[in-house]
Amino acid sequence: MEAERTKREAALAALAARWADDPAIAAARDGSNLVLGAGNPLARLVLIGEAPGGQEEKAGRPFVGPAGKLLDEALAEAGLRRDEIWITNVVKFRPTSPGVGQRKRNRAPTRTETQLFLPWLREELALVEPKALVC
Numbered sequence: 001m002e003a004e005r006t007k008r009e010a011a012l013a014a015l016a017a018r019w020a021d022d023p024a025i026a027a028a029r030d031g032s033n034l035v036l037g038a039g040n041p042l043a044r045l046v047l048i049g050e051a052p053g054g055q056e057e058k059a060g061r062p063f064v065g066p067a068g069k070l071l072d073e074a075l076a077e078a079g080l081r082r083d084e085i086w087i088t089n090v091v092k093f094r095p096t097s098p099g100v101g102q103r104k105r106n107r108a109p110t111r112t113e114t115q116l117f118l119p120w121l122r123e124e125l126a127l128v129e130p131k132a133l134v135c
Helices: 002-020 023-029 054-059 066-077 111-128
Strands: 045-049 086-089 096-098 104-106 132-134
Touching (some): 045 111, 054 066
Parallel strands (some): 045 086, 045 132
């Protein structure tokens, strides 16, 4: 089991490195940090969010902000822990629009951004091989 986990972790890291170097993704994220999937690569359950927010971008992990606290509570009520599941986003960078002053505001990903990241998500899911998805 540990050997399979290590194999999948390496494959997921290689996948992220390959997609991070994609010129179209680099242009779309415009300097934003990528937020990669996290958790158990042997998970039977994968949770898929739309895109990371500001706190997720800073931490480099999905669902660590207010939505993450809510998620942790829901997981606990369901008898699950983060280390038992895989958590990722369709779009792997924080989509923003101008806010007040120098601040950026979160925004929903565009259709183009979503389509750009779908092949990455499909490959990610093929490596994790979950039995169920929650979007």
